[in-house]
Amino acid sequence: MSGSAGTGKTVVALHRAARLARADVGAKVLLTTFSQPLAEALSRKLAVLTAGEAEVRARITVASWERLADELYQLAFGRRPRVAPSDQVRAALVAAAQAQGVGTFSDRFLLGEFTQVVDAWQVESVEAYTGTPRSGRKSRLGARQRERLWPVFAAARAALNEQGLMTWPKVFGAVTAAYSERAAKPFTQIVVDEAQDLGVPELRMLCALAPDGADALFFAGDLGQRIFQPPFSWKALGVDVRGRSTTLKVNYRTSHQIREAADRLLPGVIRDMDGREEARRGTISVFDGPPPEIVRAADQGTETAAAIAFIAAARADGIGAEEIGAFVRSRAQLDRARRAVEGAGLVPVEGTDPGAGKEGRVLIGTLHLAKGLEFKAVLVLACDDQVLPLQQRIDDAMDEADLDEIYETERQLFYVACTRARDRLLVAGVLPVSEFLDDLEKD
Template sequence: MDFRIADTFTDSLARLTGEEQKLVKTTAFDLQMNPMNPGMQLHRIEQSKDKHFWSARVSRDLRLIIHRTEASFLLCYAAHHDRAYRWAERRKLEVHPTTGAAQWVEIRERIEEIIVPSMPLPAGASTGTVPSPKRALFADRPDSELLAYGVPADWLTDVRSITDENELLSLADHLPSEAAEALLELATGGRPAFAMAAVTGASPFDHPDAQRRFRVMHDVEELERALDFPWDKWTIFLHPAQRQWVERSYSGPARIAGSAGTGKTIVALHRAVFLARSQPDNRVLLTTFSDTLAHALHDKLRRLISNQPRLAERLEVLSLNAIGQRLYQAQVGPARVASEDVLRELMQSAWDECAAKLNGMKFSPSFLFSEWEEMVDAWQLDRRESYRDIKRLGRKTRLSESQRAALWQVFEHMQRKLADRGLQTWAGLFTQLASAQSRRVAAGQAPAFDHVVVDEAQDLSVAQLRFLSALAGGAPNGLFFAGDLGQRIFQQPFSWKSLGVDVRGRSRTLHINYRTSHQIRIQADRLLGSEVSDVDGNSEERTGTVSVFNGPTPIIRLFKNEDQETHTVANWLRARISEGLPVRDMAVFVRADAQMDRARAATELAGIAYTVLDGRLTALTAMPGMAPDELNIATMHLAKGLEFRAVAVMACDDEVLPLQERIESIADKADLEEVYNTERHLLYVACTRARDWLLVTSVEPGSEFLQDLQDVRLAT
């Protein structure tokens, strides 16, 4: 008999209190050890249409719903008595007649009414006007096509009656996920692939669509790992659209793209594990551009392979700077990397020494430093001719040949000062390390890593990508990138192809958003364009993305003063707690440290304990049962890679978004576009950390970006 858990069980477990979860887990472990144990007080649920549903007593009021047959024992749902029984009475487990996948089918006759939000009347229309009948969205789709998408036969009539987006979203909550996703994609002009046909003789639970909701638990350790992180369903259930890119073989560098919430990080994690498991003699590096995100990746990987220590021995998770420093020490020698403060000090000194030779040219210190950082140092230019000829992609300020020649004197002084002090930059370190890798390959030496998987790849620097190309760029399945151009907030755009990393033909975009509600995604997407392209012409189409669940409409409010904002955010946080949301599943984000006091004030007024997240995300990486039940506060830059059930984005004021300091640092108005783009991306990142609830607030006049999110109204 196979012992399985369903994603509905892990979802229901996450809604219980900590003590209730412990009781349910104990019962689940006992059932796995002996599913037929008479002491478990199993009772058949007679009211259910599916006669295989049973109830197991957990406590006086808690019940665990089980689906039991001769071949399978399935944990389905856990809740208090009445809610648990209602869940079982409204569902049945069926094998789809066309796809052959096992799926939950909601009992149609028990859905008394699917509530559809009423649409506002068009401007100028009177209540007495009789509207013309709407055409059904799927009127021309034959039954065979709808069935091939996984729509249950019982629901064909309801699907055919859908006339608008609101009806579709309401109905989607009652359909199996593969059917809901296909219908949403059809409604938005896409062409969904038909569900994979069943393999003759195969178990309906082995179908790719069934594996996204049912999974066999082979032992107590595997079950314990699944139940320790009930909200992180990705550790157990992987979407078929993600799995195909995880397990594919690539002839060269490959990239997975997609908007926030489409599972790029999940694909990267599973790709790294897949490579380590399928290539038992190879070493795999899972990396990203910052220590903060590397710590978050390490925590997720620990959840994914905690019971496979031998796999972990060949799979390392480090930030690029950390692995770069380690390899440099081993292959080149000691490294002394200058801090940003030291670099700025040296640049000012170089400018002062050269000022008399610059014929009165005036450049701001911030422009001078960014020109050094993003062009001269990033590309490791060592001759005046190289600086004269380089294409300054991402740098909007035009410089004549004479201006470049004058500026080169400053940069040459800068390079000399670094050499005199025995210092180097990160760009210099990675460039030398790339040369070292090339020499190792030429000498026939084994690379430090056979495969490299990179998360948040849109924020890689020029030198980091040059290093990765030398490390594993020439091998099949050597480089795998996951990222979103719409979330680029740290780096200027540049050509990957020019550095030997060409992903054309091996770049795919994920379109299924399972983390962020439809309402949040729709509003956050208004901050960005419908399509984003990189310098090499690879495009990421964002309009085809669909979210597969509904949620409350995001709230965006403008206040007369900070006191009003503080009280509103505090009341909103208290409301989430009153609805049963754990405090640890909530977060408050602000633009920078200067606004942190406003986040603290709102949280303290709500009477909620909180943690200010640091670069190591310590509060989020504790072991199960040890993480503090505290709200998380952080700046928007630390939001990358995180997710919460409820998020408040505070202090989105004018001169905060975009940050006035960045505006004032611009030497030429032409450079404003890049600043505005990255500031938009930053707000997008913060808003899309929310799964179910989103609140965005500011004090008037408010950031101009809020008007893009929606028509903001002043709170009274």
């Protein structure tokens, strides 16, 4: 099932999980998504949906892909996996590249190639690497380049193994291997929210945990909100949803004015690697609101003043502090969101803090953090040139095709942040501002 932001995909996923659990006393339903904070939000909503039905709720497990893999790994192997953080993987790759004398590839490229190709597909040899599809990796690599890179990846993997460390793709792979041959699966049905951000190892794992059957797996997602994973062929992994999907067209969350502006950021039709198309035009919103406010500030002080005025207006209309979210492209700009919230006399709290979501506090964070959340009022700040799209990513582009992929995912990230808003949206940056702001204002 697909649909643009705010069309109720998550609501459908929740109702499907509840219906499956009600229909069979022996059901063991998994409701899963990309992050644990979002999984916890789903769990709270599910508790409301199944209020007074304790036996139904008990048949549903809600967990993120990583939390699920962590728990199943412990059940299969009797110990918890020690997962290396991304910075440690990057450091291992950089050290291996230096030792091998491979200095023509950036740190970001090495990490992406290892994570999205070598580790995702659990490649174990240079021969296998040469034949592994690099779906979503737009920069071309010939056989000689792959042969040159392979010792770097092999050495980095060996260094992590020596420390007893795993990567998440390796954990997913171990769980997949442990459960794929078992006749008795841990779940009878699996419902996946935000399915567009599934990677190769995550999808393989979910397939291994579900029994055979046409309706054992249900996916809800939006290709236009893919921000975490490169595209790849689901059909190649045995999951073919062509001709079996439905597109939702009524937006219940976002006002017509905000949705219409945000839709200008993306093409009218998005295709996946299996040829399936998602038409984005024709969606309607069920309510109106003020148009988005777009501020091209001369300096950061002017941007902050506009943000403070926006928050004050929202508060005057009865919007609570906890119903406001302020987002920036990366942590380097987080102080600009913090200054705006504090200048309005409110308490900012990062989404990773225990106080996030508490009454009287404004959530601040990066655009990635906005994924899966919703607010009555949203501020997207620091939309400066060289910040959005992120200049570091552009500098790391290997060729024109790679650059196109970077611009596409940066647009989708911006779209995700803007569509978190229900009633009010402020988009602001300091001159020269991001080129994406022009697209928001096109007729």
